[in-house]
Amino acid sequence: MSAHHAPQINPMLPPEKLKKGLALAALLGLGGLAATGAGYWMGEHEQFYGSWLLAFSFYTTIALGALFYVILHHLTRASWSTGLRRVAENLAANLPLMALAFLPIAFGLHTLYHWSHADAVAVDPFLKIKSPYLNETAFYIRAGVFFVVWTLMAFFYRRQSVAQDKTGAESHNFKMRKLAPISMILFALTLTFAAFDWLMSLDPHWFSTIFGLYVFSGSVVSFFAVLSLVALWFTSGKSELGLTIGNLHDSGKLMFGFIVFWTYIAFSQYFLIWYANIPEETIWYQVRLSNGWQNVSMLLMVGHFILPFFVLMSRHAKRNRLVLGLGAAWMLFMHVVDLYFVIMPTLHHHLHMHWLDLSSLVGLGGVFALFFLLRFRKVAAVPHQDPQFQASLEYDNA
Amino acid sequence: MTESKSWGLLAEFPNPARLLKAAQATHAAGYRRFETFSPFPIHGMDEAMELPGSKVPWITLAAGLMGMATGLALQWWSGSVAYPLVIGGKPLFAWEFALPITFELSILFASFGTVLGMFALNKLPRPNHPLDYVPRFKKVTDDAFFLAIPASDEQFDLEASKAFLESIGGEHITVVEEQNG
Known part of the structure; x- marks a missing residue:
């Protein structure tokens, strides 16, 4: 309604701000990777591969959540999500970097995945039945397909969007919208099977058809947590990007929504297995409810749902920069716990934390942030030429 | 004389911006x-009137928690007190199987609480309503925009408020009569 003038927008991230972020990311990346490398060199091979899988899954799921946001934006022809879309595009563009980060996992295949041992498969009728799917060649081929598909999608959407910064033509939106449906289908299939391959097959006897959705829900929560934190950083101090508290509120709302969605999926998986009470299915939870792991499970239930549900429910909380920031940081920590809960019990019979977990997360995180931030050097931080950009800034739906 | 019987004042404005x-x-x-x-919601009107936040969410929360308690109590009481039958080798009560019903009743109670709380x-x-007896007010569902100051407002004074409404551009200012019965 209000017909006031649009405020002057400078779509570039201030160089000093960017420089600070780049320096911190490089420092953390180098330090973390050096420590992780030292850990491997010291002979902690098994722990290294487990910790690296944790870090790899953490950042890959964040980048995938970003890709989902971009595809969903075009699929539904949304306008509210335009203001923060460049952040998601630049996060998703880190997916080829994750292909590089996948290499240690490929090298550690025999350490991480029981099904990769031919002698183990030979004496195990269940693994024999599964071997047409669960074998080394198929695993590598699928991983290659996932990364090619993700890279193509991430680059396509980012390239079109960046090109629009110069041309301002709406034809870019048409092109992206046209490919959104097929992208969404490819996204759903690749994410599901990647989750089966990389995380579920850690325990090759266990299966859960909802597992892909479980990983997806955590991935979207952690993406919106990153989006909220990046948006808070963008708008801290003097910001001329045009982003408002309304845009932050939207990001917080979606994070909150997907927290509930994660809980719904996590409970559905647990509930059906609990009810059916079939040993080959319950073993996965049996392991996670004993030997100290029950504490991780409990932390997950309280920290990934009950606490954030009540803290972030209120509109005032999501519009408060401090509460939103703390909530988002907490949800990122909870996403680590979630993946830790999935991955680590196959490595350690008893709950056991190792400094390599931390160093891998910090190291890969630094590199992840570095490449993410480098994309803001020459490219605008907001898609300011998108026809819906102004509208997305003016939205403030209570 | 008329002051004691009047419900308040009604003024008409030509468009949403005014x-x-x-x-x-x-x-x-x-x-x-x-x-x-x-005739339709006007964006920014809550802020313009500086309305305080709605109290409905608190009713929703309270009703939701009540639904949760009801769901848990219902299943615990019926399963382990009134009819303690072992079914499918499951415990008489467990939070796992109780959760879906607990969730549904929380939502049901919360929704009823929201709607009924809003009504209340x-x-x-x-x-x-006294405003229904003002003939021009019928246009409110079509193309007219009104502002009313009821006599119950502490600052209400028939003459002064009338003058005030005139000063801010109100048209067709009407003294609304209180209706009995």
Whole structure:
């Protein structure tokens, strides 16, 4: 309604701000990777591969959540999500970097995945039945397909969007919208099977058809947590990007929504297995409810749902920069716990934390942030030429 | 004489923007119980009238928690107190199987709480209202925009308030009569 003038927008991230972020990311990346490398060199091979899988899954799921946001934006022809879309595009563009980060996992295949041992498969009728799917060649081929598909999608959407910064033509939106449906289908299939391959097959006897959705829900929560934190950083101090508290509120709302969605999926998986009470299915939870792991499970239930549900429910909380920031940081920590809960019990019979977990997360995180931030050097931080950009800034739906 | 019987004052404004300005001016002038009426929601009207946040969410929360307690109590009591039968080798009570029903009842109670709480806070249902007897007010569902100051407002004074509404551009200012029965 209000017909006031649009405020002057400078779509570039201030160089000093960017420089600070780049320096911190490089420092953390180098330090973390050096420590992780030292850990491997010291002979902690098994722990290294487990910790690296944790870090790899953490950042890959964040980048995938970003890709989902971009595809969903075009699929539904949304306008509210335009203001923060460049952040998601630049996060998703880190997916080829994750292909590089996948290499240690490929090298550690025999350490991480029981099904990769031919002698183990030979004496195990269940693994024999599964071997047409669960074998080394198929695993590598699928991983290659996932990364090619993700890279193509991430680059396509980012390239079109960046090109629009110069041309301002709406034809870019048409092109992206046209490919959104097929992208969404490819996204759903690749994410599901990647989750089966990389995380579920850690325990090759266990299966859960909802597992892909479980990983997806955590991935979207952690993406919106990153989006909220990046948006808070963008708008801290003097910001001329045009982003408002309304845009932050939207990001917080979606994070909150997907927290509930994660809980719904996590409970559905647990509930059906609990009810059916079939040993080959319950073993996965049996392991996670004993030997100290029950504490991780409990932390997950309280920290990934009950606490954030009540803290972030209120509109005032999501519009408060401090509460939103703390909530988002907490949800990122909870996403680590979630993946830790999935991955680590196959490595350690008893709950056991190792400094390599931390160093891998910090190291890969630094590199992840570095490449993410480098994309803001020459490219605008907001898609300011998108026809819906102004509208997305003016939205403030209570 | 008329003052004791009047419900308040009604003024008409030509468009939503003018009504928005009038609401701001009325709040600035110290009126706190005034109301605005329009055929459709006007963005920014809550802010212009400086309305406090709604109390409905608290009713929703309370009703939701009540639903949760009801769901848990119902299943615990019926399964382990009134009819303690072992079914499918499951415990008489476990939070796992109780959760879906608990969730459903929380949502059901919360929804009823929201709708009924909103009705109660708005003092609905109310079949008639003094404003319904103002002929021009019928246009409110079509193309007219109104602002009303009820006599219950502490700052209400028939003459002064009338003059105030005139000063902010109100048209067809009417003294609304209280209706009995």
